[in-house]
Amino acid sequence: MAFRNNTDQYGLGSKLLHWLIAILMISLLVLGIWMVDLSYYDPWYHDALSLHKSLGISLGMVVLLKLAWRLISPNPAPQSSLSGFEVFASRWVHHLLLFAMMVLPATGYLISSSEGAAIEVFTLFEVPALWSVSDGLRDLSITLHYYLAYLTLGFVVLHATAAIKHQFIDHKGTLKRML
Numbered sequence: 001m002a003f004r005n006n007t008d009q010y011g012l013g014s015k016l017l018h019w020l021i022a023i024l025m026i027s028l029l030v031l032g033i034w035m036v037d038l039s040y041y042d043p044w045y046h047d048a049l050s051l052h053k054s055l056g057i058s059l060g061m062v063v064l065l066k067l068a069w070r071l072i073s074p075n076p077a078p079q080s081s082l083s084g085f086e087v088f089a090s091r092w093v094h095h096l097l098l099f100a101m102m103v104l105p106a107t108g109y110l111i112s113s114s115e116g117a118a119i120e121v122f123t124l125f126e127v128p129a130l131w132s133v134s135d136g137l138r139d140l141s142i143t144l145h146y147y148l149a150y151l152t153l154g155f156v157v158l159h160a161t162a163a164i165k166h167q168f169i170d171h172k173g174t175l176k177r178m179l
Contacts, residue, residue, distance in 0.1 A: 004073040010177055013073060017066045018178055021101065022156075024059040028052060028104075029153050053112050054122045060105030063098075081172045093159050100152040107145040114138040 004011040010018070031052050038045045078087045112119050113129035114137075120126050133141070167175035 005076050008076050010076060011073060013069055014075070015178055017062065017069060020062055021059065021066060024055055024062065025101065025152070025156060028055050028059060029149060029156070031055070032149055033153075050120070053108065053119050056105050056108040056112075057119060057121045057127055059101065060109070063101045063105070066101075076177070079172060079174060079177075081170075082166075082174075086166075090162070093155055093162070097152070097155050097159060100148055100155065104145060104148055104152065107141040107148070110141040111138060111145060114141070 002009075002011045003013050005014050031048060035045070035048050035052060038048060078090065082090070109119065109127070110133050113127075114133035116129045116132060118126035118128045163175045163178070166172045
């Protein structure tokens with residue numbers, strides 16, 4: 001298997017990035033939904049928040065790598081067996097997921113660094129707070145982060161459902177291209 005994409009197939013590089021991002025996003029969504037119900041004094045609150053921040057920074061870094069990779073190794077063309085609507089819907093869902101993959105870590109960074117503190121990533125390194133954030137921008141970031149996370153969950157479910165449908169019901173081999 002080639003490391004780079006070709007006109008018909010995703011290469012190993014794209015597959016590894018796709019599944020790493022999928023694991024990170026699903027982990028962050030599940031962790032974030034669970035954290036919403038924790039109180040400040042819950043024994044898991046601080047550990048869960050620290051893990052969420054570390055995973056979020058990791059997602060941001062992997063997404064930057066994915067964007068660079070797409071410049072080096074463009075995605076294959078859509079399958080010819082897909083209808084025009086399916087190609088259109090697929091592109092929009094992918095664009096919305098990519099948008100969410102960039103905005104969620106960015107808003108998380110603004111929230112976490114809004115008081116000027118660096119973000120510790122798995123006790124390996126720190127990401128510094130680059131500028132001070134006003135209360136208004138912090139509040140907007142919290143709102144965007146919260147609602148975009150739930151919207152992203154919907155797009156992730158839609159993306160996975162479409163891939164499974166095309167693979168097992170339509171027998172188009174769509175999922176197989178990313179496995």
